[in-house]
Amino acid sequence: MTRLPERPDPAPITSPRSDRVRRIAALSGRSARRRTGLLRVDGPQAVRSLLSERAADARELFLTETADAAHPELRELAERAGIRPRTVAEEIIRAMARSDDADHGADDVATPQGAIAVAARPADDWSTALGALPDSGPLTLLVLAEVRDPGNVGTLVRAADAAGADLVVLARASADPWGPKAIRASAGSAFHLPVVTGAPLPELLEALAARGIAVAATSGHADADLFELELPGRLAWVMGNEARGVDEETLAAADLAVRIPLAGRAESLNVATAATVCLFETLRQRHGGIRTGAAGSATP
Amino acid sequence: MTRLPERPDPAPITSPRSDRVRRIAALSGRSARRRTGLLRVDGPQAVRSLLSERAADARELFLTETADAAHPELRELAERAGIRPRTVAEEIIRAMARSDDADHGADDVATPQGAIAVAARPADDWSTALGALPDSGPLTLLVLAEVRDPGNVGTLVRAADAAGADLVVLARASADPWGPKAIRASAGSAFHLPVVTGAPLPELLEALAARGIAVAATSGHADADLFELELPGRLAWVMGNEARGVDEETLAAADLAVRIPLAGRAESLNVATAATVCLFETLRQRHGGIRTGAAGSATP
Incomplete structure (x- = not known):
């Protein structure tokens, strides 16, 4: 040609x-x-x-x-x-x-x-993004604290987007969501919703409280069963490091410690699976006014 | 020393x-x-x-x-x-x-x-495993048709285990669940529940029907909304290739085509995310007699 x-x-x-x-x-x-x-x-x-x-x-x-x-x-x-x-x-x-x-x-x-x-590189200041969120009405945030693998970060951004999250905040030493591997794993979702970085965890938790956003973290020892809880309308899910999960201090500071029920013999879930279960249960409980567009199991 | x-x-x-x-x-x-x-x-x-x-x-x-x-x-x-x-x-x-x-x-x-x-290498004949399942009572199966990435296969086996699935069947040209990468991604779950390979899809679908197990596949165009369905008690979720999803023929042969609701701007879910949402919604609907052991977001 x-x-x-x-x-x-x-x-x-x-x-x-x-x-x-x-x-x-x-x-x-x-x-x-x-x-x-x-x-x-x-x-x-x-x-x-x-x-x-x-x-x-x-x-x-x-x-x-x-x-x-x-x-x-x-x-x-x-x-x-x-x-x-x-x-x-x-x-x-x-x-x-x-x-x-x-x-x-x-x-x-x-x-x-x-x-x-x-x-x-998009402007990704966490406190500006937090300030831009509406003062009332339901909100879903995903906070990643020390999620180290760029592929996981991208996958989590994609899951947050699909579940209708309003904001993804990367706290502490998480992988950069703006690296090519994270962007590719996000399948473009990094450009669909605000993704912000560099949040110090204590300041972030304070700022969330000030905005009336409850903080939930998962723990295998929590009493509250995800499938039996009525989730707060303004909610930030905190997910922790791939190997260690959410640290004790953050767990203690969270408004809600939630146990994902496990039925088999798996000892734990990987961070992307845990976040998916939590985010989609949040979506399910808010089900009603959501978009009914394309879905499916396509693309890696 | x-x-x-x-x-x-x-x-x-x-x-x-x-x-x-x-x-x-x-x-x-x-x-x-x-x-x-x-x-x-x-x-x-x-x-x-x-x-x-x-x-x-x-x-x-x-x-x-x-x-x-x-x-x-x-x-x-x-x-x-x-x-x-x-x-x-x-x-x-x-x-x-x-x-x-x-x-x-x-x-x-x-x-x-x-x-x-x-x-x-464990005995992993699919028809023997299918024959060994109980004749009545609830069952959850995960069928992978052309899931090519060993890391995805392992992650899916781990999610199936955590959600209490009874059997994972690898159909068609899926990655081998017995490779070291798949085993590691499964975090040991490959040894927790029966994982079988080599199933030709048409024979598998017939065998499932004969055992009274309904086949469900996800599609962005399906009418049935996952969160509004009452799922059958004996259920096999079919997940397809990373790039193409479940093929049309399998979708047509399935008893149930299900749409995972998407709330954001993501066009689709990756296969592990889609399977997680389906398997844990199945678990949620059966919630009651499940183990309340360790859970959390630990391990990569």
Whole structure:
């Protein structure tokens, strides 16, 4: 197929070892994201969410010819956002997604699926976001305290979005939700609802109390059974570290300690499973005025 | 610390490149597991489940001194099972867990946490397992059709266990639940409840009907809302491929097509999240005679 050559701006990207490619690859690292105020979005699904939900933040879009043909809406959305998509070779896309960074698993290398975007890191100040929430009426928040795995953070953001949560707050030393792996695991949900970072836990708990939002944490030793409780209308679920769960101090400070009933011989749930059960039980109890759109078990 | 040397049997393992180490590392691969009838269990948690729940299947146990000291119950359980644990160097454990196999992610290499067991692959004939289920009374099954990622398979087995499922059936080209990555993601649950493989989907659906077990599949287009349904007492949830969900043919053959309500802007759920919501809603509806043991958000 002949096609008019892209008019590249500033210059064509032909080498996977060019500075430009390296700078985009470096966005796998938290420090480069902080320094530049940029983030990288890998894969058509997450890129589509960025371009539809946060068009103003999008800066650049790179597509292979194959991805361009398979996902024509990406080019359309980009142009609507004032961005001229650039067609690059598959090896360039792969090099942009390559990284030795710790928060970047080996599986990331192989699968940007021909689409990469660069965007401004969203403003994610936790106290501003908390202040912007309505003063009354039901609210669901998800607070992650020391959730370390970027894949888990993304999966949790996606589950929170699906369950209609209003805000995700990352407290303490959690993985950065703006790393490419977390963004991809969120399947674009990182751009659907406010996700904020850097909250110190004691201040956060105080601020939640001041906003009339009850804090609930899960514990295997709690008396209150999730399926027998009437959950508060304004509720923040706190989920803890993958290995240790919610720490004792936070559990003691929570308004509600809740036990997820287990019926088999499993000793515990992983953090994504626990959060899913809690968030969807919250949704179930509020069931009524919710959207009845697409659902299903699709996409990894 | 001086300690009496292990009396090794048949010979001490001193080289990470020895045949013995290589044979154990090879158990990362499905074909080696089939050929030998063995599987490898990595990490203290999964090893503990093997030794407590399927002691008769255990064949060998390798521990670093550190893991031996940190998890004294492993040695005790092994000896009760007639196995003499062998203390090996950290580099030997790492070499045993190393593999280039496709179902073996890079993260596996770093984290056997000083404990590896070798066990006989459990008998996992699906029709025998189905025949062994009680003829009446409530039942919950999870059927995985083309779930390809071993981590997802393990996570799903763990969620099924926690929600009190009676059986997990892997149909079609699903990942092998007996690979080390799936076993570890199951956090030992692979040894808690029957997990069977190799079921051809049409025969499986027929066999389920014959046992009076209703088949339910999720779809974004279904009329029936999960949270408004009274679920059948004998129920098999079918979950499909990570990218494509449940195929149309299976959906048409299912007794029940169910929509998981989504409240936010997420387009879909990942397969583990979808299964968790369905399995725990089933548990909630049957709530009453369930165990009220440990729960929580612990362990990755």
